[in-house]
Amino acid sequence: MAGKKKHEAPKNNWMDTYGDMVTLLLCFFVLLFSISTVNAEKWVMIVKSFNPAAAENISQLVQEDPNDQKGEHAIGQEAGGLMTDKENFDQIFWAMKEYVEQNNLEESVEVKKGKDFTFIIFRNNIFFNGDSYILRQEGKDILDVLCNSIAPVREQVGELRIMGHTNQADPNNPNPIAGDRFLSSNRAAEVLVYIETKGLIDGKKLISMGYGQHYPIASFVTEADRAKNRRVEIYIAKNDATKYTLDEVYANIEDGSQSGNEKKDESKKTQDSVTEEEV
Incomplete structure (x- = not known):
């Protein structure tokens, strides 16, 4: 009587996990990029809608680039250009x-x-x-x-x-x-x-x-x-x-x-x- 054929585990299963991780990282960086280009005026409105008091100190969230001699914000960009x-x-x-x-x-x-x-x-x-x-x-x-x-x-x-x-x-x-x-x-x-x-x-x-x-x-x-x-x-x-x-x-x-x-x-x-x- 022939013996049962042993079941072999699929090889390279780690690549599935690795691929999922890379995909999640890509999504994460896309999310970060989308946040970095949010319009600052709309951002202030969002913050104010949740907490009016926080809007008074919104400048703490808008840090300026010390190397930017024109005073353009590191965030606050929109598709049409920079903040006014x-x-x-x-x-x-x-x-x-x-x-x-x-x-x-x-x-x-x-x-x-x-x-x-x-x-x-x-x-x-x-x-x-x-x-x-x-x-x-x-x-x-x-x-x-x-x-x-x-x-x-x-x-x-x-x-x-x-x-x-x-x-x-x-x-x-x-x-x-x-x-x-x-x-x-x-x-x-x-x-x-x-x-x-x-x-x-x-x-x-x-x-x-x-x-x-x-x-x-x-x-x-x-x-x-x-x-x-x-x-x-x-x-x-x-x-x-x-x-x-x-x-x-x-x-x-x-x-x-x-x-x-x-x-x-x-x-x-x-x-x-x-x-x-x-x-």
Whole structure:
């Protein structure tokens, strides 16, 4: 009686498994590619639909290529091209806002956004000591952050205006004109010089101005309000943007509808006496 024929296992079964693995890897990389080319504007809408709060920090998801001098995003491409210049330019605002929040600098730095511009208010103590226009190291550090946020979109910057402001120590008596003007102008110039040495922006786009005591954003009565008036402001406008005056800038940002002269009139209504202090 003949013995049973032994059943032999099929050879090269491993190739089936290998082929399946390669197919899955191909699908995986196709998926990654499709994600990398998603339109950023549509991506923001998707995120906002799930979590409106997350959309405020969407800039954390859109990282810029440090080697891209035009500020084009590594993601955010679509079939018709790249994101718009305006969306790239707004990264100055988001980068500075994120830095301020992460470092708990809200009491010293305010970052605001208007139409085609970013506006930053620096309380005086972060840049200068009292009655001084020597830039402090803390001020240099935050200006480095600002310059780094500008670098990827520097070709889109049409104007960078730096404005120095002082405080009126006595609400009833204006500061001496010469000292008031020179101090505010020198502080603005110091900030401009530091930024210009970075070589990011054409010098003809950089402007420094000293407004002295004439554009307060609070009263001259209390110490807390006087501290708000001692400040440096930086206005960064996009190419071909409207050239706003300072009054128009205040009117175009959140909580900026009240002009400095109106606030000054309010401060004169209170006749409390104050001691002489730094401006």
